[in-house]
Amino acid sequence: MSISVATEPSQEVAGQTEAREDAARLTPWNLVVWNDPVNLMSYVSYVFQSYFGYSEAKADALMMQVHTEGRSIVSHGSKEAVEQHAVAMHTFGLWATVERSGQHG
Secondary structure: OOOOOOOOOOHHHHHHHHHHHHHHHHOOEEEEEEOOOOOOHHHHHHHHHHHHOOOHHHHHHHHHHHHHHOEEEEEEEOHHHHHHHHHHHHHOOOEEEEEEOOOOO
8 A cells, every 4th residue: 555645735725825925915015204313394294295295284294193103104005116115215314114014003
């Protein structure tokens, strides 16, 4: 009597793994801008308006969230797009990081 052991994942398992990887790639990512002791609040608001095209009211609200809560999710989207936004924020002198949506409670 012989027992065969599959060494390759079944089609079903392989499909589930691929689906999970696709979902991870498509999961929205957040751009988080953090409070810092260097930049003026008016400058942070200006950056949000000029770079993202946000209205003055929206930019001011996000800036105040950064100021009072220490951080604000300023944008979200694909990982690649959000990483580009983070690099742009760094060129403006702002502290920004990328996180998966739903990561911060």
